[in-house]
Amino acid sequence: MRVTRGVDKKLRRPLCLAVGVFDGVHVGHREVIGAAVKMAAGGDLVPAVLTFEPHPDAVLNPQGAPPLLTTTEEKVALLRDLGVELTVLARFDRKLADVPAETFVEDVLVARLRARCIVVGENWRFGAGGRGTPGLLRRMAKASGFQVTVVPRVCARNRKVSSTHIRDLLAAGQVKRAGELLGRCYGLLGRVVLGDGVGRRLGFPTANLEMSAEKLIPADGVYACRSGQRLLRNAVAYIGRRPTFAGGGERRVEVHLLDHDGRTDLHGRCLRSELVERLRGDRRFSSERALVGQMARDCRRARVVLDSLQCE
Numbered sequence: 001m002r003v004t005r006g007v008d009k010k011l012r013r014p015l016c017l018a019v020g021v022f023d024g025v026h027v028g029h030r031e032v033i034g035a036a037v038k039m040a041a042g043g044d045l046v047p048a049v050l051t052f053e054p055h056p057d058a059v060l061n062p063q064g065a066p067p068l069l070t071t072t073e074e075k076v077a078l079l080r081d082l083g084v085e086l087t088v089l090a091r092f093d094r095k096l097a098d099v100p101a102e103t104f105v106e107d108v109l110v111a112r113l114r115a116r117c118i119v120v121g122e123n124w125r126f127g128a129g130g131r132g133t134p135g136l137l138r139r140m141a142k143a144s145g146f147q148v149t150v151v152p153r154v155c156a157r158n159r160k161v162s163s164t165h166i167r168d169l170l171a172a173g174q175v176k177r178a179g180e181l182l183g184r185c186y187g188l189l190g191r192v193v194l195g196d197g198v199g200r201r202l203g204f205p206t207a208n209l210e211m212s213a214e215k216l217i218p219a220d221g222v223y224a225c226r227s228g229q230r231l232l233r234n235a236v237a238y239i240g241r242r243p244t245f246a247g248g249g250e251r252r253v254e255v256h257l258l259d260h261d262g263r264t265d266l267h268g269r270c271l272r273s274e275l276v277e278r279l280r281g282d283r284r285f286s287s288e289r290a291l292v293g294q295m296a297r298d299c300r301r302a303r304v305v306l307d308s309l310q311c312e
Helices: 027-043 074-081 099-114 133-146 163-171 175-182 196-203 289-310
Strands: 003-006 015-019 046-053 086-091 115-121 147-151 187-191 208-211 219-228 233-240 252-259 271-279
Touching: 015 027, 027 046, 027 115, 027 147, 046 074, 074 086, 074 187, 099 115, 099 133, 115 133, 133 147, 163 175, 175 187, 175 271, 196 289, 208 271, 219 252, 219 289, 233 271, 233 289, 271 289
Parallel strands: 003 086, 015 046, 015 115, 046 086, 115 147
Antiparallel strands: 187 208, 187 271, 208 252, 219 233, 219 271, 233 252
């Protein structure tokens, strides 16, 4: 898949273009993107996605901007897996935010990106003041020479799927439910940095992950997960401030690989961890011995959870 930044240059080949922020690339987003990929195949068009960085709320409402379900790197990887051949990353700034909706359609989508088919979700809004709607796209389609497909919102358990709802679930530690709406386990991607060796001293060495400041980190606690570089293996993730130890400390993400032989130095490498199920919340233990006992129980329970997935 090709990735291009900016919307200033005119593209050569016509596109079937899915447009949206697509934070999380959840099951609803996948319906929009999948429709564009399918329609591109039938019309000899390039299946493409136009998305934005940073998240528009970071510009329009900086104080209320949500943490990201997917960083740009993660989003691009997910789009590639969905059959998208071109991803256009438009820089969202005040200048772009102030472009009138009609101008955005005519100058950006049609003239520069050469969209011959535009696919959006039914709740998509764009242009200055958010005045652009799927209805506006439909009204402009014939005169501007493109087709429009509007995809209805996807519902799960009688509730519309949204990035906001998924964020709320993750903030409550409900990663299993969030995974149902994402269509995959929620992932954390981070570079392994040096820790203080407490986990190793206790008999449970961990990889300390350096996370993007924009990334949503789920509720504190212990999670059964799958972790690794390319091949994911059984693991346990800890999120929290280690309240058992004096001073607590900064919030951290640590991963203990259940079957790691210890011969491979992970420092400086990127690990991807997929959170499968929350085992328990974080809490302070009366002693290191009590903590070690609980950690052993956490590992045993994680194996049961993860092994049961492999048998499904």
